[in-house]
Amino acid sequence: MKLILKKEDLNKGLQTVQKVAQNKNNNLTSENGLLIKAMNDVIEFQANDYDMGIKTIVPGIIEEKGEAFVANPYLMELTRKLPSDEIEITKKDADTQMIIKGGKLKFECLTMNPNDFNEVEILENGYSHFTTTSVVLKDLIDNTSYACATDVARPIFMGTYLDVQGDTISMVATDTHRLALKTAPLDTPIENPLQAVIPSRLLTEISRQLPTDIPEPVEITAVRSYLAIKFGNVYIRTRLIEGEFPNYRRVIPTDFQCSITVGRSEFTGAVERASIVAKDAQYNVINFVFGDGEIHLMSQNPDYGTIEDYVACQMTGEPLEISFNGKFILDILKHCHDDEVVLNTRQNSPMLVQDKGNEASVFVVTPMRTK
Incomplete structure (x- = not known):
């Protein structure tokens, strides 16, 4: 693998996946780290901790195809401080090291077997699908998720309830002592109603990723016990909390x-x-x-x-x-x-x-x- 990337694009890609990549206290396991994959004329950065999988496409030049599985807590900090605006990343298939060059700096980064990485599955078809904007979704999340419970004994209240029916999208969170409800209209009504409870921790990460300078279309698809969220060059798959959320309108x-x-x-x-x-x-x-x-x-x-x-x-x-x-x-x-x-x-x-x-x-x- 040989890639030429702008420092800004490299850092943006790493920043997108870093929270998920480092969610396991930096233990070197297949549940940690990130995958850099350069195939089919596309450079992908992926991270997956099973609760959440995230994938983003990064612009750059692919001189040689390949992939690298990296679990290095210093990677993000180092690339931010590289003295050059153009970064070269190389890794030979047989090597266990990935080499990052920027200016006169050379960083030899240990890698793991990419076959051990659990790639983020793209969920194309689900039982329900709708489109909103990044600004609307972030507003819904930020105005409700703070009211989620932190008591693990009642997991259903540790998430925000997403309720999409007709031309209205609602989010509600409660810890039984307080409740926050936010609603917004949909430009295109949903065909099949969607009800799901999304873990608060994962919603916080989704909110962090959403662009707010310019409203961007966000596609949300429900598949089994997961939601797939796609906007721009970012694809996120998040698990849901199982169980029935109480009828919040009664309270x-x-x-x-x-x-x-x-x-x-x-x-x-x-x-x-x-x-x-x-x-x-x-x-x-x-x-x-x-x-x-x-x-x-x-x-x-x-x-x-x-x-x-x-x-x-x-x-x-x-x-x-x-x-x-x-x-x-x-x-x-x-x-x-x-x-x-x-x-x-x-x-x-x-x-x-x-x-x-x-x-x-x-x-x-x-x-x-x-x-």
């Missing part, structure tokens, strides 16, 4: 005692200040009193003291007092985008939070029990 409240409209930045500031004391106490409890044209926030720590703060608001309905986990409220506010947010709640019931005038994002948080 979204519809009956409220009061509705509060408040400035997002002012409310965020007050919750942050109240959390300074609350975050060191158990459960980060902040007490909220809604009424008289303002929100009264109070938090206390038995060892350090009490904080009280007030924020002006507009309210309809009956005044009430209720407590929430301050961290959960802040997480929601970070994912709201309008100048004003609307809080809908009733005594001892979950609170629904939305940007004012925007029903595409729905956030729900359950109250805390206090003595």
Whole structure:
């Protein structure tokens, strides 16, 4: 194998696959490392840890065909610092070393048997298929996946639920204490509905890869227990979490005692200040009193003291007092985008939070029990 690559293209290809390639703590196994494959006039970089497989095409000149299986944690760092914009990669079939040259630098990199690499399978046909854009998909992921559970005892909640029906795509995540739902329209309605639970860790990696400077078409295909995601020169195959996701619409409240409209930045500031004391106490409890044209926030720590703060608001309905986990409220506010947010709640019931005038994002948080 002999390849001529631009440093920028080489680094972009390595960056695309590096998280998956190094997911096994750099143990030298067939579940680790990356495959560089130059066949059929195409240079491919692949990585596969069985939870996720990723493949990308890198531009370059193929002077000799071949392939190399590399598991080297220093490869990415080294190629970033190469003193030349043009990189030469060579490996003879019988050799166990791949040679990287850039400027006057020469790096002899040990390789493994490429037959031991589990290549990323291209899933062409599935039971369901739809197309969206990279900007829409990233927005769906980033506004929901933060609410996933981290408790391995309940794996179904460690993923985000993808629900695609008709001309609407929805993503929802919950750890049973809070819920985040985001919906977006599809330009072309889906023929066969798709429901799948995607592990949060894998969605984070997909979000990292998605281009947002220019919206790019993203094709998603469901096959058995996997999803295939394709955009630009990148192909990702991700496993799904088995099991049935609960009916999330049943836990979204519809009956409220009061509705509060408040400035997002002012409310965020007050919750942050109240959390300074609350975050060191158990459960980060902040007490909220809604009424008289303002929100009264109070938090206390038995060892350090009490904080009280007030924020002006507009309210309809009956005044009430209720407590929430301050961290959960802040997480929601970070994912709201309008100048004003609307809080809908009733005594001892979950609170629904939305940007004012925007029903595409729905956030729900359950109250805390206090003595």
